[in-house]
Amino acid sequence: MTRFSWAALARGALRGHRAWTPQWRSPDRPQPDYDAVIVGGGGHGLATAYYLAKEYRLGRIAVLEKGWIGGGNTGRNTTIIRSNYLFPESAALYDHAVQLWEGLSAELNYNVMFSPRGVLMLAHSHHDVQSGLRHVHANRLAGVDNEWLTPAEAKAFCPPLDIATPRWPVFGAALQRRGGVARHDAVAWGYARAASALGVDIIEGCEVTGITRDAAGVTGLETSKGPVRARRIGVVAAGSTSLVMAMAGLRMPLESFPLQALVSEPVKPVFPCVVMSNTVHAYISQSDKGELVIGAGTDQYPSYSQAGGVQILGHTLEAICELFPIFRRMRMLRAWGGIVDVTPDRSPIIGLTPVPGLFVNCGWGTGGFKATPGSGHVFAATIARGEPHPIAAPFSLDRFTTGQLIDEAAAAAVAH
Amino acid sequence: MLLIRCPWCGERPEIEFRHAGEAHLARPAAATDAEWAAYLYERANPRGWARERWRHAHGCGRFFNARRHTLTDCIAATYAPGEEPPP
Ligand SMILES: Cc1cc2nc3c(=O)[nH]c(=O)nc-3n(C[C@H](O)[C@H](O)[C@H](O)COP(=O)(O)OP(=O)(O)OC[C@H]3O[C@@H](n4cnc5c(N)ncnc54)[C@H](O)[C@@H]3O)c2cc1C
Numbered sequence: 001m002t003r004f005s006w007a008a009l010a011r012g013a014l015r016g017h018r019a020w021t022p023q024w025r026s027p028d029r030p031q032p033d034y035d036a037v038i039v040g041g042g043g044h045g046l047a048t049a050y051y052l053a054k055e056y057r058l059g060r061i062a063v064l065e066k067g068w069i070g071g072g073n074t075g076r077n078t079t080i081i082r083s084n085y086l087f088p089e090s091a092a093l094y095d096h097a098v099q100l101w102e103g104l105s106a107e108l109n110y111n112v113m114f115s116p117r118g119v120l121m122l123a124h125s126h127h128d129v130q131s132g133l134r135h136v137h138a139n140r141l142a143g144v145d146n147e148w149l150t151p152a153e154a155k156a157f158c159p160p161l162d163i164a165t166p167r168w169p170v171f172g173a174a175l176q177r178r179g180g181v182a183r184h185d186a187v188a189w190g191y192a193r194a195a196s197a198l199g200v201d202i203i204e205g206c207e208v209t210g211i212t213r214d215a216a217g218v219t220g221l222e223t224s225k226g227p228v229r230a231r232r233i234g235v236v237a238a239g240s241t242s243l244v245m246a247m248a249g250l251r252m253p254l255e256s257f258p259l260q261a262l263v264s265e266p267v268k269p270v271f272p273c274v275v276m277s278n279t280v281h282a283y284i285s286q287s288d289k290g291e292l293v294i295g296a297g298t299d300q301y302p303s304y305s306q307a308g309g310v311q312i313l314g315h316t317l318e319a320i321c322e323l324f325p326i327f328r329r330m331r332m333l334r335a336w337g338g339i340v341d342v343t344p345d346r347s348p349i350i351g352l353t354p355v356p357g358l359f360v361n362c363g364w365g366t367g368g369f370k371a372t373p374g375s376g377h378v379f380a381a382t383i384a385r386g387e388p389h390p391i392a393a394p395f396s397l398d399r400f401t402t403g404q405l406i407d408e409a410a411a412a413a414v415a416h
Numbered sequence: 417m418l419l420i421r422c423p424w425c426g427e428r429p430e431i432e433f434r435h436a437g438e439a440h441l442a443r444p445a446a447a448t449d450a451e452w453a454a455y456l457y458e459r460a461n462p463r464g465w466a467r468e469r470w471r472h473a474h475g476c477g478r479f480f481n482a483r484r485h486t487l488t489d490c491i492a493a494t495y496a497p498g499e500e501p502p503p
Contacts (some may be wrong), residue, residue: 137476242461253457258485301418301435304463311417311431383433401453 001197001231004085004109023189024196029225030203034060034231036383037221038292041065043074043184044361044368045236046202047376048383050108053198055377056384061200062230063192064223068208070119070188073238074369076338077263078295080274080283081370082119082179084139084146085411088392090347091142096391097374097379098178104373110190112182113288118273119179120149120158122323123171128279129411132174139176149173158273160324167322168280174283181274181285187372211248217356218248232374234359234383239304248355252362253400257298257365258308262316262335264327266290278410280319292330294320297341298366308337340365345405346412350379350392359383360397368410421494422472436469439481440501462475463487467501470494 002008002021012020030037037053038045041063052058063069081101083094086416100107101114123129132148139146151163153402154173163170192202198364203225210222213232237244239256267290276283281297298314299308312336343349345361350361350370361379364371374391383391388396418430438459444451450462466486472481483501484495493502 240463242459245461251454251458252461253453253459255459255461300430300468301468301484301489302461303489305487305489309417309430400457401449403449 001042001193023193024202027201027203030062030064030201030223030228031060032227033229034062034201036061036228036234037228037230038234038236039221040072040238040240041069041188041192041202041204042072042236042238043070043187043191043372044238044364044375044379045187045234046195047235047372048234048361048379049200050191050195050198050383051201051377053195053239053381054334056380057129058384061195061285062228063195063202064201064206064208064221064228065202065204066224069192069202069205070185073338073340074372075184076261076336077184077369078283078285078293079181079184079277079369080119080285080295080367081116081177081182082176082180082371083144084121084135084174084176085139085408086135087406088142089406090408090411091144092373092391093378093395094371095144096378097371098371099123100377103184104190108190108194110186110193112186114180114182114189115180116180117285118157118175118177120154120273120275121174121195122154122275122277122279123173124168124277124279125171129171132172135411136174144176144366145178146174146176149175158271158275160271161275161324162323162325165322165325166273168277179274181287183288184369187369191376208244210242211358213248213355218358220299231357232359232383233357234361234379236361236379238362238364238368239341241341241360245353245360248353248358250353250355253344253349254363255302256304256339256341257301258303258337259298259326259340260296260308260312260335260337262294262296262313262332264292264294264330264332267330268290270326275323277319277323279343280323282316282319282323284320284324291333292327298342304339306337306339329337342366344400346408347406348375348395349397350375351382351388351396353397365412378404417490420470422475422484422493423494423496424431424478424480425472425475428472428475432472432474434471434473436471436479439467439469465492
C-alpha cells in the first residue's frame with residue numbers, strides 16, 4: 001500500500017498517474033476459518049474491522065459483503081454529520097464519532113473530506129422553537145456545542161435561505177458549528193484500505209446465507225462463496241439486518257423503509273452550510289462537485305424495493321423551493337433510495353445478542369453515517385471484549401425488554 | 417405511489433391511507449417482560465410477502481389488512497379485519 005503524502009502525489013503525477021496500485025487487497029474467496037467475521041461491508045462494518053485489527057489486534061478478520069463495499073446506505077446517504085441529539089447517552093455516542101471525524105483523514109491517511117461547515121436546523125413554529133431550544137440546552141449541559149440563532153442570524157449564516165416565506169416562515173434555528181459533511185465513498189474506501197493494510201480480508205460479492213450454531217454459540221456462516229468458520233460474528237447489515245438475524249433464529253425490533261435522496265446539476269459554490277428542517281422533511285447542502293444534495297423522507301410502509309414513492313420527492317422539492325426560492329429553476333440530475341432499518345425509539349442497537357458469539361450493530365435508520373467512526377470503534381471494543389463498550393452499553397438489544405428506551409424521535413424525526 | 421383497494425371504498429391512491437404496522441399480532445393476556453417486548457417491538461420485517469394493517473385515514477377511516485410483497489410492493493389482496501388472510 002502506497003502511503004499518501006505530498007511527495008507521493010507529486011511522484012504519481014509525474015508518472016502520469018499510471019503507477020497507482022489497488023488500494024486494498026481483494027481476495028476472491030474467504031479463508032475457511034477466521035477469529036471474527038463482520039457481515040456487511042458498509043462504513044460501519046469496515047470501521048469495525050479496522051478498529052478490531054488496530055486496537056485489539058484480533059488475529060484473522062474478514063468482512064463479507066454481498067455486493068460491493070459502500071454500495072449500501074454508506075454510498076447512498078446525504079452525509080450530514082452532527083451530534084446534537086437529545087439524551088446524554090446519544091450525545092456521548094454521536095459526539096464520540098464527531099471527535100473521531102475530526103482526525104479521521106490523518107488516522108486513515110486518506111482524505112475523507114470532512115467539512116465541518118455547520119448544521120442549521122430550522123424552526124417554523126412556536127413548537128419547533130421550544131423543541132429546538134430544549135435540544136440546545138440539553139446539548140450544552142452534555143458538553144456538546146449547539147447554539148440558538150434568531151431568524152436574522154440564520155439568514156446571515158445561510159444567505160440563500162428565505163426566512164419570511166408565507167408557508168414556512170423561519171422562527172429561529174439551532175446551529176451546531178462542528179457539524180458538517182464528509183465524502184461517503186472515501187469513508188468506505190479509507191477504512192477498507194487501512195483495514196486491509198492490517199491484514200483484514202475484504203470479500204465482495206459474498207452473500208451470507210446462513211449462520212451455524214452449536215450449544216456454545218455461533219460456529220460459522222454459510223455464504224455464496226462457501227462455508228466459513230468463526231466463533232465471533234458481527235452483523236452490520238443495515239436494512240437487511242432482520243434477514244441476517246433471522247438466520248440465527250432471532251426476531252429483531254426493526255422495520256426496513258426506503259429513504260430517498262437526490263442531487264441537482266452542479267453549480268458554482270452557492271450554499272455555505274447544511275440546512276435541515278424537521279417540519280418539512282427536507283435537508284440540503286452542496287457537494288464539492290457543486291451539486292445540491294437534497295434528502296427526502298421515508299415511505300410510510302416497510303419495503304426492500306430500494307426505490308421509494310415519487311410523491312415523497314415531490315413533497316421535498318416543494319419545501320426546498322419554498323425555503324430557497326433561488327433554487328426553483330435548478331434541474332435535478334438523479335434520485336435514488338436506500339433501505340434503512342428503523343428501531344421503535346429511533347436509536348441504534350449496538351451489542352450482544354441472546355446467541356453467544358453473535359453481535360449486532362444496526363438500527364441506525366435514517367441517520368447513521370454521522371456515527372460511522374464512533375460506531376465502528378465502540379462495536380470493535382464490544383466484540384473484542386465480549387462485553388459492551390461503556391458508550392455502547394445503553395444501546396443494548398435488551399433495552400426493549402427492560403423498557404430503558406432512548407427516544408430520539410425528535411432529534412431523528414427528519415430523515416437524515 | 418401505490419393504488420390500494422379499501423375493502424369498503426374501492427381503489428384509491430396511497431396518500432389517502434396510513435400504514436399501521438404488521439397485521440395479526442395478538443396482544444398477550446398475561447406476559448413476561450420478554451413476551452411483552454416481542455409483542456410491542458419485534459417484527460418479522462420480511463423480504464417477500466408481508467401482512468400488514470392499513471387505515472383509510474382520508475376516506476372511511478376504517479382499518480383493514482393487506483398482503484403486500486415488500487420487494488415489488490405489489491398488493492395481492494386487501495381484506496377486512498377479523499377475516500382470514502387469503503393464502
Ligand atoms: C437516502 C439516504 C440518506 C441518508 N442521509 C444520512 C445523513 O445525511 N446523515 C447520516 O448520518 N445518515 C444518513 N443516512 C443513513 C446512513 O446512510 C446509514 O445509517 C449508514 O450509512 C449505515 O451504514 P452501515 O455501514 O451500517 O450500512 P450499509 O452501508 O448499508 O452497509 C450494510 C452492508 O451490508 C451488506 N449486506 C446486507 N446483507 C448481507 C448479507 N446477507 N451478506 C453480506 N452482506 C450483506 C449490504 O450489501 C451493505 O453493503 C441516509 C441513508 C439514506 C438511504
